[in-house]
Amino acid sequence: MAASSSDDVRKELTCAICLDFFKDPVILKCGHNFCRVCISMHWDQNGFDYSYQCPQCRTVFTKRTFTKNYLVQNLVAKMDSLDCLGSNPSQSPAKVKDKCELHGEELRLFCHEDNKRICMACCESRAHRYHKICPVSEVVDNLKGELRKRLRDLNIYKADCVKVMTTDERTKNDIRMKKQRLKEKVEADVGALVQFLLDERDTLLDNLDAEEAAAVASVDDNLESIGAQAADATKHIADINQLLNGDAGFQSLVDTFNEALHQTYDEAKPADSPAEFPDFPGPFQLIMWKKMMHVLHTMPQNLTLDPDTAHPNLLISDFDTKVEELRNRGQEPDLTVRFTRFCGVLATAQYSGGQHYWEVDVRDKGVWYLGVTTEGSNRKGFVSLTPSAGYWSLCLQDRLYANGEDGRVPVADYWNSPRVGVYLDYDRGRLSFYDAVTMKRLYMFDTCFGEPVYPFFSPGKNDPGSRLCICHYY
Numbered sequence: 191m192a193a194s195s196s197d198d199v200r201k202e203l204t205c206a207i208c209l210d211f212f213k214d215p216v217i218l219k220c221g222h223n224f225c226r227v228c229i230s231m232h233w234d235q236n237g238f239d240y241s242y243q244c245p246q247c248r249t250v251f252t253k254r255t256f257t258k259n260y261l262v263q264n265l266v267a268k269m270d271s272l273d274c275l276g277s278n279p280s281q282s283p284a285k286v287k288d289k290c291e292l293h294g295e296e297l298r299l300f301c302h303e304d305n306k307r308i309c310m311a312c313c314e315s316r317a318h319r320y321h322k323i324c325p326v327s328e329v330v331d332n333l334k335g336e337l338r339k340r341l342r343d344l345n346i347y348k349a350d351c352v353k354v355m356t357t358d359e360r361t362k363n364d365i366r367m368k369k370q371r372l373k374e375k376v377e378a379d380v381g382a383l384v385q386f387l388l389d390e391r392d393t394l395l396d397n398l399d400a401e402e403a404a405a406v407a408s409v410d411d412n413l414e415s416i417g418a419q420a421a422d423a424t425k426h427i428a429d430i431n432q433l434l435n436g437d438a439g440f441q442s443l444v445d446t447f448n449e450a451l452h453q454t455y456d457e458a459k460p461a462d463s464p465a466e467f468p469d470f471p472g473p474f475q476l477i478m479w480k481k482m483m484h485v486l487h488t489m490p491q492n493l494t495l496d497p498d499t500a501h502p503n504l505l506i507s508d509f510d511t512k513v514e515e516l517r518n519r520g521q522e523p524d525l526t527v528r529f530t531r532f533c534g535v536l537a538t539a540q541y542s543g544g545q546h547y548w549e550v551d552v553r554d555k556g557v558w559y560l561g562v563t564t565e566g567s568n569r570k571g572f573v574s575l576t577p578s579a580g581y582w583s584l585c586l587q588d589r590l591y592a593n594g595e596d597g598r599v600p601v602a603d604y605w606n607s608p609r610v611g612v613y614l615d616y617d618r619g620r621l622s623f624y625d626a627v628t629m630k631r632l633y634m635f636d637t638c639f640g641e642p643v644y645p646f647f648s649p650g651k652n653d654p655g656s657r658l659c660i661c662h663y664y
Contacts, residue, residue, distance in 0.1 A: 547614070550660055
């Protein structure tokens with residue numbers, strides 16, 4: 191009951207225009223109460239020089255007229271002192287403790303033009319009469335609304351930052367994991383090579399020790415045999431000297447002579463020592479490199495060219511490893527797989543998985559094209575050397591280029607290396623080109639091969655006499 195009565199009193203003390211407790215209340219002739227500022231602003235916006243209406247009962251007045259209602263003002267003040275206003279924060283007016291320096295009243299209004307708070311008297315003054323004025327509580331509500339919007343935007347931005355930070359942390363962890371996997375691969379691959387070399391070294395040193403022991407044993411046997419014969423000869427020398435220098439009888443001389451005459455010795459020869467160890471005459475590094483091929487995951491492949499795919503102006507020679515341009519067009523059957531306009535030729539090898547590497551000698555060539563192409567790529571008429579057309583390639587003309595989707599991509603201004611290395615990682619969709627002397631990577635295509643691919647080669651046009659040659663290493 192007390193709460194209901196309090197609500198009724200609060201309702202009676204609420205302005206029908208601003209829906210807040212009366213501030214400087216006035217009463218119209220019709221008996222309805224309003225805030226002085228509220229009714230004045232309402233009549234400024236909706237009234238005429240001869241017609242003013244009550245916002246509640248629509249009673250028409252011919253002129254502005256109202257009287258200050260001290261009773262209502264005292265009731266509002268009483269409720270404020272009894273702290274009744276705090277029982278419903280949603281309807282409590284903003285308590286403004288600051289006072290106007292000119293009029294001594296509370297600064298309950300806000301002037302938008304001057305951007306400051308004013309009192310009721312300031313509102314009716316000449317300085318603010320035509321300004322846009324509203325209650326401070328509305329300004330506070332608007333500011334709170336804007337702050338809520340700003341808070342929402344900041345929360346959204348913070349969530350985006352957290353999302354980006356989470357993504358970056360995941361990326362950082364991915365980088366570390368990739369680095370760790372590559373580190374393990376480097377350690378494993380290099381470790382396998384190092385272990386192979388160490389094992390080969392130990393085997394070679396063991397064989398060297400064995401050959402040394404055999405050679406030294408042969409010398410020791412010869413030393414023992416020669417030593418025994420030398421000791422026997424020394425004994426006979428002593429016996430003969432004794433007979434010659436003593437008073438030996440005739441028979442002793444005859445016996446000694448006969449024994450010396452029939453005594454024979456093997457010819458004293460030094461042991462046969464090899465000029466070098468027979469199992470170690472060759473080039474160690476080359477021998478180990480040949481043996482090391484079974485350790486390598488990817489080793490240079492000995493490709494051969496497919497004459498059935500070669501343009502009629504191309505000559506294939508040296509066991510299908512060299513290609514050059516002819517001045518006169520050859521008479522070749524027009525096969526489905528043959529190039530008819532682009533001076534190209536395919537290798538016989540077809541790849542649909544795994545890792546593969548080959549090298550091409552481009553020594554003294556001013557124009558060339560190297561790469562891979564798909565099994566179903568176009569080879570008739572004009573050939574577009576783009577990935578979308580099934581061609582991934584590097585070319586040399588005035589400079590080194592990669593043939594990209596949107597045109598040529600400059601790779602190097604100057605080229606003088608005699609060999610180009612091509613590395614195909616089919617499963618990962620990567621095709622890389624290297625300077626085969628320094629093994630510096632020149633360019634890499636990152637793609638996805640949807641069908642088997644063939645290596646392709648072109649010595650270019652208008653450069654007869656110069657050749658491309660596929661390198662064979664074993």
